[in-house]
Amino acid sequence: MADYLLFATERYALPILQPLADALQDAGHAAHAWLVDGAAQSRLAPPVRRIAGAREAVDLRPRAVFSAANWVPPFVGGAKVQLFHGFNVEKREDARGHFRLRGLFDLYCTQGPATTLPFQALAARAGHFRVVETGWPKLDPLFGTPPPLVAALRAQAGGRGIVMSAATFTERLSAAPHLYEAIAAEVAEGRRYWLLTLHPKCAPALFERYRALAGPNATFIEPEQLVEAECAADVLLADTTSVVSEFAVQRKPVVTFRNRAPKPHMIDFDDPARLPAMLERAFAPEPALQAALDAYADSIHPWRDGRSSQRVIAATDALLAGELGRLRRRPFTALYRGLQIRRELGYWGPTGH
Known part of the structure; x- marks a missing residue:
């Protein structure tokens, strides 16, 4: 059994993470939730276990951190996986919106061709993350029971x-x-x-x-x-x-x-x-x-089988097994953003591995 961490900053992230938590548990893994900011007063359904803070998240040493936010705490161990908190609805220019890179993620699990193709182009240039089209866990209940x-x-x-x-x-x-x-x-x-x-x-x-x-x-x-x-x-x-x-x-x-x-x-x-x-x-x-x-x-989102969560887990396993190739070092801007996140979360302890 492996430990996985689910990360959210807003209440609207919970319906994204819950199907993934269910899929992890069905596969025999343990799902833990770290909910901060606007999501702090919310919870995911049992048996998901709530993480109290940064120190506990680091000590967990998760196999991967699944984020339904624009960012993820880089000092927590494990692969950093971006799930997205919504579709690209063109509220902002691409450089500021959906396709903005923050240098914090190892894997982007995209929803469909409209998102996959632009992120694959970005990955080819940046080299410090991979892209796998999995579908979006939030929509799994729409296509199941x-x-x-x-x-x-x-x-x-x-x-x-x-x-x-x-x-x-x-x-x-x-x-x-x-x-x-x-x-x-x-x-x-x-x-x-x-x-x-x-x-x-x-x-x-x-x-x-x-x-x-x-x-x-x-x-x-x-x-x-x-x-x-x-x-x-x-x-x-x-x-x-x-x-x-x-x-x-x-x-x-x-x-x-x-x-x-x-x-x-x-x-x-x-x-x-x-x-x-x-x-x-x-x-x-x-x-x-x-x-x-x-x-x-x-x-x-061409996926209509209700199994996007399972594809996210499989893509993460492939990344960790080295099947998606070796990643380049993250950009310097990621280090700066990591310090900002430490300050925002009030954590200056050791980094997880």
């Missing part, structure tokens, strides 16, 4: 169509403040059932407004329940959040409000008064829209 909550949500809908609403926390891109009145009117009408969710970093006042809509026609979904909501819903209403891509992987219609980079698979609009018409179209998608959804899903 639906979790119990899915059936419960569908039962609450009572046969009505289900709309899930989601929003990014980025103020200039968020639909939540602009669509509140239109969504509230739809909820009050009761023609469809609503699953309401917000990014954990959204303003508390916004959370209060959306939570207040819960009732016979809507329920509020916590970040840890996001995948179950995606599985239960028929249509997504969102903005430039990466939830758009997660939902579209199921080949289900997505309605977006002022998306930063609208694509053919999206039903994008910019006037809240048009929301009812956009939903009508989403619940009866034309063939061209469905074809665009299928093509997009294949480009970002």
Whole structure:
């Protein structure tokens, strides 16, 4: 049995790590969780064991550290594996966003060709990490046996169509403040059932407004329940959040409000008064829209067997066995970033091996 460490800085990382933890345990390994910053008050389901701090993480000497954050503590031993906390939704330029290299990871487990090809090009130039397309652990439950909550949500809908609403926390891109009145009117009408969710970093006042809509026609979904909501819903209403891509992987219609980079698979609009018409179209998608959804899903996440977590473990084993080749030394910037991370975590002890 080997020890593995799961690392997260935000609550939204937990649905990414849980399927991987389950796969590790099924394979006879021990999964430990180190949750800091925004994830510090959360937990992963037992028997995942919680790590109390940096010293305990170092003493664990894990075989690998799986990170669902932009960074990973470099002083902890084991292979450093990047799982990503979302899809590339073009919120920022590539140099600042999804394809930014921080020099901290040995292996990038990519979601699909749209991510794999750019990272392979970066790996060829940098040489200090490898890339394996595995699919994304977070989506494993979408393609396996639906979790119990899915059936419960569908039962609450009572046969009505289900709309899930989601929003990014980025103020200039968020639909939540602009669509509140239109969504509230739809909820009050009761023609469809609503699953309401917000990014954990959204303003508390916004959370209060959306939570207040819960009732016979809507329920509020916590970040840890996001995948179950995606599985239960028929249509997504969102903005430039990466939830758009997660939902579209199921080949289900997505309605977006002022998306930063609208694509053919999206039903994008910019006037809240048009929301009812956009939903009508989403619940009866034309063939061209469905074809665009299928093509997009294949480009970002073609894996539909629910076994991405197992592929992540296999890729990590291959890296550690030397089957992916020898890595170059990490860049000097990684050393500087490592010192920053030590300061942020308050740890100046020895490095793990």
